[in-house]
Amino acid sequence: MSGPPAFLGADVVEKYLGYSTLIPSLEKALVNYSRGKEGGIVQPIRTIVPVAKYRGFLGVMPAYSAVDDALTTKVVTFYETKTSSDIPSHQATVLLFEPSNGTLKAVIDGKVITDKRTAAVSAIATKLLKPSPAEVLCILGSGAQAHSHYEAFTQQFSFKEVRIWSRTRENAEKLAKAVEGNVRVCSTAREAVTDADVIITATMSTEPVLCGDWVKPGAHINALGACRPDWRELDDDLMKTCVLYVDTREASQKESGDIVQSGASIFGEIGEILNGTISAFPDKTTVFKSVGMAIEDTVAAKLVYDSWISKREDKN
Numbered sequence: 107m108s109g110p111p112a113f114l115g116a117d118v119v120e121k122y123l124g125y126s127t128l129i130p131s132l133e134k135a136l137v138n139y140s141r142g143k144e145g146g147i148v149q150p151i152r153t154i155v156p157v158a159k160y161r162g163f164l165g166v167m168p169a170y171s172a173v174d175d176a177l178t179t180k181v182v183t184f185y186e187t188k189t190s191s192d193i194p195s196h197q198a199t200v201l202l203f204e205p206s207n208g209t210l211k212a213v214i215d216g217k218v219i220t221d222k223r224t225a226a227v228s229a230i231a232t233k234l235l236k237p238s239p240a241e242v243l244c245i246l247g248s249g250a251q252a253h254s255h256y257e258a259f260t261q262q263f264s265f266k267e268v269r270i271w272s273r274t275r276e277n278a279e280k281l282a283k284a285v286e287g288n289v290r291v292c293s294t295a296r297e298a299v300t301d302a303d304v305i306i307t308a309t310m311s312t313e314p315v316l317c318g319d320w321v322k323p324g325a326h327i328n329a330l331g332a333c334r335p336d337w338r339e340l341d342d343d344l345m346k347t348c349v350l351y352v353d354t355r356e357a358s359q360k361e362s363g364d365i366v367q368s369g370a371s372i373f374g375e376i377g378e379i380l381n382g383t384i385s386a387f388p389d390k391t392t393v394f395k396s397v398g399m400a401i402e403d404t405v406a407a408k409l410v411y412d413s414w415i416s417k418r419e420d421k422n
């Protein structure tokens with residue numbers, strides 16, 4: 107008889123999930139995902155249940171990786187409008203199962219996993235697609251993803267200048283104060299974007315916040331918001347003139363409003379660049395549009411669980 111599942115809270119995830127181990131593990135998962143059946147990843151498109159009365163959504167995101175022998179499902183909720191400042195717009199839990207017999211091994215906080223794995227995947231895309239030199243980073247948005255992206259990007263790259271714009275200037279200032287390092291808070295999105303080499307859009311906007319004609323030719327954009335078919339972050343001009351990469355062709359064609367509504371064609375998946383089947387074009391204006399993949403949560407949850415278990419065994 108197995109015991110009850112372990113409960114690993116946000117503090118444990120924070121402690122055991124670092125970008126230096128997360129990034130290489132996610133690179134392998136992206137490669138395996140883009141290899142199709144041969145890669146051994148099973149990841150159906152997530153199920154989304156709209157909670158229309160409250161402008162919210164519940165998503166169920168299961169995945170199995172044969173290479174990692176890891177089986178999880180994430181349950182994530184996201185709400186367009188916050189009802190209270192201490193309830194995040196996105197909340198999540200990852201259930202980790204023993205693949206050989208289906209036993210639930212752990213219930214793991216999924217909020218920190220979601221924030222960090224999304225930023226890690228954007229950093230992977232940026233390594234492949236950023237222009238050289240890349241001196242100015244611009245972040246549009248000041249929420250949880252803006253924060254995790256700031257941390258991942260300042261750890262992984264050496265930008266000379268970081269700019270933040272948010273709809274409410276006070277929130278951008280709060281984020282600038284909360285992080286280590288110098289940040290320029292901008293009054294308009296256009297001001298923040300002008301001449302930036304790498305741009306991150308991390309908003310809950312349903313309308314474009316980034317216009318193609320503000321973007322420096324050759325810049326790289328990570329667009330991670332607008333994960334509903336009727337939400338937008340980027341305008342048609344940018345979508346149609348960029349070289350467009352995605353995390354998953356299958357889901358982004360269904361879920362990304364920027365893709366669905368602009369009719370832009372997808373050049374390929376980040377995993378396809380990593381496995382050498384398509385090219386990266388760092389000299390062109392590139393967009394990495396992510397909607398988020400369950401397999402990223404699987405890999406992250408396994409890293410956290412394995413590190414936690416091995417530390418616990420060391421103590422015994």
Ligand SMILES: NC(=O)C1=CN([C@@H]2O[C@H](COP(=O)(O)OP(=O)(O)OC[C@H]3O[C@@H](n4cnc5c(N)ncnc54)[C@H](O)[C@@H]3O)[C@@H](O)[C@H]2O)C=CC1
Pocket residue numbers: 184194195196220224247248249250251252272273274277308309310311312313315329330331332333396397398399
């Ligand atoms: N691609 C992926 O893998 C993932 C994407 N996401 C998406 O990333 C985005 C950001 O998520 P969080 O940082 O967790 O949310 P958050 O609620 O912590 O922050 C949202 C930010 O968007 C801003 N915002 C809201 N409405 C806006 C508007 N109309 N115009 C401009 N800014 C606006 C808010 O002021 C805030 O700065 C969301 O769209 C979320 O669904 C979240 C998780 C994973």
Ligand SMILES: O=C([O-])C1=[NH+]CCC1
Pocket residue numbers: 165182184196220333397398399
């Ligand atoms: O991948 C993810 O967890 C999500 N993508 C959009 C909302 C939550």
